[in-house]
Amino acid sequence: MSIPFIDLKAQYNALKTSIDSRIHKVLDHGAYVNGPEVVELEQTLAKYVGTKHCLTIANGTDALWVPLMALGIGQGDEVITTAFSFIATAETIVLAGAKPIYVDIDPKTFNIDPAKIEAAITPRTKAIMPVSLYGQIADMDKINAIAKKHNLHVIEDAAQSFGARYNDKRSGSMSIATGTSFFPAKPLGCYGDGGAIFTNDDSLAKIIKEIREHGSESRYYHTRLGINGRLDTIQCAVLLAKMERYDWELEQRQRVADRYNNAFSSIKADGFSTPFVASNCKSAWAQYTLTVKDRAGFQKKMQDAGVPTSVHYPRIMPDQPWYKEHTADPKQELPVARWAAEHVISIPIYPDMNDATQDKVIAAIKAAF
Structure with a gap:
């Protein structure tokens, strides 16, 4: 039995009729850019998240x-921002012309540690960009309180947490702006690159819309610097079909995570831990990420057992070669983030994972210890 890390084929088979129908509707009307599905998806996502505005965009980085x-x-x-994330988090700050200031992470959630943020604030600080890693929202109440005290913006990097909850609020609804990703492997993924921005600020929504369209207020009238950031109509059609069962998919991700948690509760190996989710949070379970003492040895055992694994992420952002040279403070230690980068490993999780497949993964991991 071949075990996929993520099974997008099973998801497509379950939604084939709806996905095919929506794609063919786009092919029939021919509005491949800015077609009616774009507005329909934006309205659907804004309602789902609980914000006034959603603006679809070409990818999670944009x-x-x-x-x-x-x-x-x-x-x-x-x-x-956090030191421990995919590079796009720091990349976007640099692309905007600003400097990322890295903060260490909470040892349980692996999200940014709010207790470390205030010490990093300087007169040049303009914003905080927390990452909702692995599907769990960062501690937004504490982060927003710090931001309010120091008159800073908060921009949530929700690339992995669409649909997650924090105090019964959805990811994307608790900051002036939030960006999420619809990369195919995300909890809600399209069939290419895609993303969305959420905000409750009318003025900001207007500016974002203009930037997304080459900075144009109207056709051929460019009032600001912009980019080509539109999301294709066909990708919006795919996402609309996937939204039809998205709540069910989140429930199934939780089911799989619960089975893992129960199965691994008996493992007492040194350095081994399962994901910690705060009591006021519901994760979107973008990843199910363990920590292990000997990652290379563990990966080899999983490979031999036919179980795919992935590392999210093997190097913290300020240690990436270009960023180490241009953005990092060489005196900064960031011990928790560096420990995580050396010990985290993700195992298969996806909504259509059946018990038999998961049991094979569980058996392999138990055998490894």
């Missing part, structure tokens, strides 16, 4: 970069 541009954050400014 979903973070454009809000920074829209808020006027640029040259000479600083944005505080």
